[in-house]
Amino acid sequence: MSSSNSANVGIVIVSHSPKIAEGAADMVRQMVGSAVPLAWTGGDVDGGLGTNVAGILEAIEAAWSPAGVAVLVDLGGAETNSEMAVEMLAEDRRVRVVVCNAPVVEGAVIAATESSGGSSLAAVKRSAEEFYA
């Protein structure tokens, strides 16, 4: 898990596999740089493959930015648990977190690239989702 102080939109990577989540975060750091708050989470509470709401909440907290947070997820549970985590946030924060419909690795790099240029949360989400367009 890592973060960076910045007013840019934060990026959270959620994968069933902690290795994928960490690797995707490494790619973001190497390709985009450190101008974007970034955090990752992966694995279930027992350390197996899966995702958990508490871990996702922690990651959102770690990557928090006043500009909001874009969450990139892989399969099924990653998405539903991320949505659950967003629902558990205080109302003023909830409206500033979005789960993107984008591939987790590519989406994270694209979202971070967009964010590093100072783009809004909506623009970051739109750009990440362009991958499926």
Add this chain to the structure above:
Amino acid sequence: MHDVNAGRAAEAFATLTASAVLVNPVGLHARPSVKLTQSAKGFAARIEFALAADGPWTDAKSPVKVMRVKAPQGATLHFRVTGPDGEAALAAMLALVRDGFGEA
């Protein structure tokens, strides 16, 4: 982002064009695309590029669109720039390409 006033302001600036050859061995792949996009986003000007002088034009500020061009080594990138900081933007784009995005 693109409100009417911004559009009108852009019309007051001449469109600048120039080209540069991609020298880095892998061409405009992921990492150079990110660098190009990040640099482009630092300018207010509208920045587009194409593989031919007459287009089709790609928004240099869109990371997905830039990567989709898949421009190979040796390709000529034609830039078309319009805006208040157009000259600086064009110079920055050309420098990046000619410098092989720092990885040539």
